[in-house]
Amino acid sequence: MAKIGIIGYGITPFTKDDKKIESILLDSAKELFKNNQKINRDDIDAVLVSTNNNSKYLSPILSEMAGIQPKIAHSIENLCNSGTNSIVSAYSYIASGLADLVLVTGAERYDSPGSVLDWDNSRGEYKHPIFWASLFAKSYKREFNISDEQLALVSVKNHKQAKENPNALSNKTYTIEDVMNSKKITEDLRLLDCSRSCTGSSSIILGSEEKVKELSENPVWITGIGQKTTSAGFTKNTSFSSMESTKQACETALKMSKKNIENVNVAEIHDAFSVCEPMALESLGFINEGHGMDIIKELHLTNNFKINPRGGLIGCGHPLGATGIAQTIEITQQLQSNANKRQVDDANVGLIHNMSAAATSSTVLVLEK
Amino acid sequence: MSFETKLKEGIFCIPECNECKKIVWPPAEFCNHCFGIVSLKEGDFEAKIIEFSSKNEQYFCIVEFEKTFRIIATISKTPNIGQSVKISKCGISDGNYFFVVI
Ligand SMILES: [Zn+2]
Numbered sequence: 001m002a003k004i005g006i007i008g009y010g011i012t013p014f015t016k017d018d019k020k021i022e023s024i025l026l027d028s029a030k031e032l033f034k035n036n037q038k039i040n041r042d043d044i045d046a047v048l049v050s051t052n053n054n055s056k057y058l059s060p061i062l063s064e065m066a067g068i069q070p071k072i073a074h075s076i077e078n079l080c081n082s083g084t085n086s087i088v089s090a091y092s093y094i095a096s097g098l099a100d101l102v103l104v105t106g107a108e109r110y111d112s113p114g115s116v117l118d119w120d121n122s123r124g125e126y127k128h129p130i131f132w133a134s135l136f137a138k139s140y141k142r143e144f145n146i147s148d149e150q151l152a153l154v155s156v157k158n159h160k161q162a163k164e165n166p167n168a169l170s171n172k173t174y175t176i177e178d179v180m181n182s183k184k185i186t187e188d189l190r191l192l193d194c195s196r197s198c199t200g201s202s203s204i205i206l207g208s209e210e211k212v213k214e215l216s217e218n219p220v221w222i223t224g225i226g227q228k229t230t231s232a233g234f235t236k237n238t239s240f241s242s243m244e245s246t247k248q249a250c251e252t253a254l255k256m257s258k259k260n261i262e263n264v265n266v267a268e269i270h271d272a273f274s275v276c277e278p279m280a281l282e283s284l285g286f287i288n289e290g291h292g293m294d295i296i297k298e299l300h301l302t303n304n305f306k307i308n309p310r311g312g313l314i315g316c317g318h319p320l321g322a323t324g325i326a327q328t329i330e331i332t333q334q335l336q337s338n339a340n341k342r343q344v345d346d347a348n349v350g351l352i353h354n355m356s357a358a359a360t361s362s363t364v365l366v367l368e369k
Numbered sequence: 370m371s372f373e374t375k376l377k378e379g380i381f382c383i384p385e386c387n388e389c390k391k392i393v394w395p396p397a398e399f400c401n402h403c404f405g406i407v408s409l410k411e412g413d414f415e416a417k418i419i420e421f422s423s424k425n426e427q428y429f430c431i432v433e434f435e436k437t438f439r440i441i442a443t444i445s446k447t448p449n450i451g452q453s454v455k456i457s458k459c460g461i462s463d464g465n466y467f468f469v470v471i
Contacts, residue, residue, distance in 0.1 A: 121466045122395055126429050126441045134422035135431060135441075142450075187423040233395060235431060235439035240420055 004094045005212035005221040006367070007101075007205045008036035009329040014169040014200035014317040016110050021053045024107040025062045028201035028322075032103070033066070038215050039205065045099035046072035050086035050106035051321035052079060052114025062105055072099060079114050079356035080272065082106065083202070083324020084363035088225055090206045100208045106326075107201040108319035115197060115320070117357060122235040130185055130194065132234045132358040133273040137188040139240035140275050144290035148188070152179035153293065154274035155192045155314050157300040162311020164341040167326075169198050169317030193274040195312070200319030202326040218336045224257030224366030226250055234358040245362040246283040246355060257366040259349060261285040264366075266305075266334045266344040267351040268327035271312040280353055281307065284364070309334060309342040324354035328365065335369050372396035372409060376466060381456045382409035383434065394438035415455055416440075416470065421448040432470055442468035 010032030017024075033039060047070045049059040059073035072093060076086040083106045090102035108114070116127050123131065140146060156176055162168035174182075174192060182192040212219045226249035230236065238244055254261060261284060269284075271277040278292025287295055299306055310316055310330040313323060331350035333339040339347075348369050355362040373396075375382045384396040388405030400407055414434055421430035421444070430448045433439045444454065454470035461467070 120395075122439065123441045124429075124443070125462070125465045125467045127465065131422075131424075131429065131441065134424070135420045138422045139420050185424070235441065240431075 002095050003209040003221055004091050004206060005209070005216070005219045006332050007207045007212055007216045008032055008039065009205070009332060010035055010203040011167055011326060011329050012201055013167045014198045014319055017199045019109070019199060021051065021055050021058065021107060021109055022061055022065065024109065024199060024201045025049065025058060025105050026065050028107070028203040029062060029066050029103065029105050032203040032205060036205070036215070041066065041068050044068050044070055044101050044103050046070050046090065046093050046102040048086045048090055048102060048104045049075045050082040050104065050325060051075060051108055052077055052082060052112045053107070053109060053321070054113055068103070078361060080270070080318070080320050081324055081354040081356040081361060081363045082321045083326070084328065084352060084354040084365060085324070087204065087206070087324065087328060087365065088227060088363065091222055091225060094206060094208050100211050102206045103203065104206065104325060105201070105203040106322035106324065108199065108321045110197050110199045112197060112320050120233045122233050129272065129358070130189055133194070133275065134186040134188040136240050136279065137273065137275040140279060141188070143241045146293060149176055149180060150293050151193065151274045152176045153296055153300060154271060154277045155179045157296060158271060158308050158312040158315040161305055161309055161342065162315025165310045165316065168311045168315050169196060170311065170315045189273060195272050195314045195318040198317035198319050200317060200322045200326070202322040202329055204325050204328055220332045220335045221368050222365060223368045224253035224259065224364070226252030226256065226364045227362065228252070229361040231360045232357065234360065237358065237360060241279065242289060243279055243283040243355065243359040243362065245359055246280055246353060246364070249362040249364040250284045253364040253366050257368070259366060263349050264351045265349050266309060266331060266347045267307055267353065268310065268330055269308050269312065269353050270355045271308060271314050272318065274314065277308070277312065284351070284353060305342050305344050309339060309344060324352070324363065327352045327354060328367070331367050335367055370409060373461065375409060376459060377461050379458065379460050380411060381414070381459045381468070382411050383414060385410050392435060392437045413455060415453050418448050418450055418452045418454060420450070430470070440468050442470040444470050
């Protein structure tokens with residue numbers, strides 16, 4: 001199997017800015033080239049854009065603005081896991097030999113059209129993500145006897161971790177009481193249980209083994225990839241208290257990397273809503289079903305940043321197309337011992353979990369030094 | 370007649386494949402199992418409540434029909450898991466389907 005790795009990245013703060021999608025895209029790409037002066041833009045074979053924005057041919061536009069004339073240029077969209085889908089596509093282009101150097105840039109505006117799923121009519125009038133999340137929360141709490149107060153800890157922990165991330169949307173810490181007293185959106189969700197849409201951009205550049213060795217002093221390799229889509233409709237989920245697509249994607253990714261979940265030292269988890277974090281930890285196999293909160297509590301009490309060091313989607317904000325790439329950048333920084341106050345000890349193996357459409361689709365990546 | 374045309378009239382139908390007799394959900398012209406033509410069954414179908422929550426005192430629940438497919442519907446009284454319900458009102462409003470069960 002060909003070795004494919006991460007050469008460099010660029011990321012800019014997530015905000016509520018009202019900017020054109022084209023300039024948002026360029027923000028992190030510019031940052032990437034500033035940080036990686038050795039990369040010759042003439043050598044870039046493919047430019048992939050990850051976004052839910054409705055604008056057309058954004059990859060050729062970004063390429064032109066960044067002075068790149070790629071062989072391959074197109075957008076990739078799959079709602080909230082567009083970012084990791086783009087990384088998987090970049091990996092595949094390199095593995096096939098069609099490309100040696102691929103730029104992947106994700107960007108979204110705060111008013112992204114990607115948050116409401118028009119096609120899924122089985123949801124009736126309940127199409128906003130808070131409705132599936134409320135049903136997940138209710139189901140999870142009932143099945144495993146978990147309270148709202150217990151789930152609130154996810155938001156407390158992730159906001160605390162986001163405070164150490166200069167690119168996060170949130171810069172505040174909250175107590176359990178703050179989360180419990182935040183605006184009640186539904187019977188089962190409060191405002192601070194939810195990730196927020198925002199404007200953001202993140203870029204990563206992937207290369208073949210030869211390119212990585214030539215251009216990176218601190219390489220990080222993508223050693224495992226797993227993806228699974230079980231349906232497009234939320235009501236087709238077989239369980240509302242676990243994530244089937246995540247289980248299958250994780251199994252595939254670990255098998256490819258020849259690792260066990262116990263080998264993972266640091267992970268980015270798709271906490272679109274607080275309940276998603278314990279559910280995902282269980283579906284990824286970190287712990288038995290119903291016990292995800294045990295890990296979260298212990299990590300919080302010991303101030304260990306192992307899960308969602310950058311602050312998760314809840315702390316960072318969720319610019320859909322940029323999220324999976326931002327998660328991958330965080331794990332790259334962790335493996336490079338470059339995560340400053342967020343640094344996890346002995347980070348050799350990292351995992352990224354990025355999902356979309358009420359967990360009907362999941363991507364899991366394994367990264368190694 | 371399409372599922373949507375019936376729904377607009379306030380009639381909830383179950384789409385079934387003419388060939389393999391499977392229920393095809395979400396409603397489609399062709400069966401996603403055998404690509405056979407789909408026709409609509411009318412009736413007073415019973416469903417079971419799988420899960421529920423509420424927003425602004427308004428309950429919404431996932432209900433399952435014929436142990437095969439589910440929709441999210443509004444319900445006015447406090448729901449219970451496993452409770453049997455029927456569609457009391459349905460239609461299309463502002464481009465969105467809506468379902469009410471009792
Ligand atoms: Zn059929």
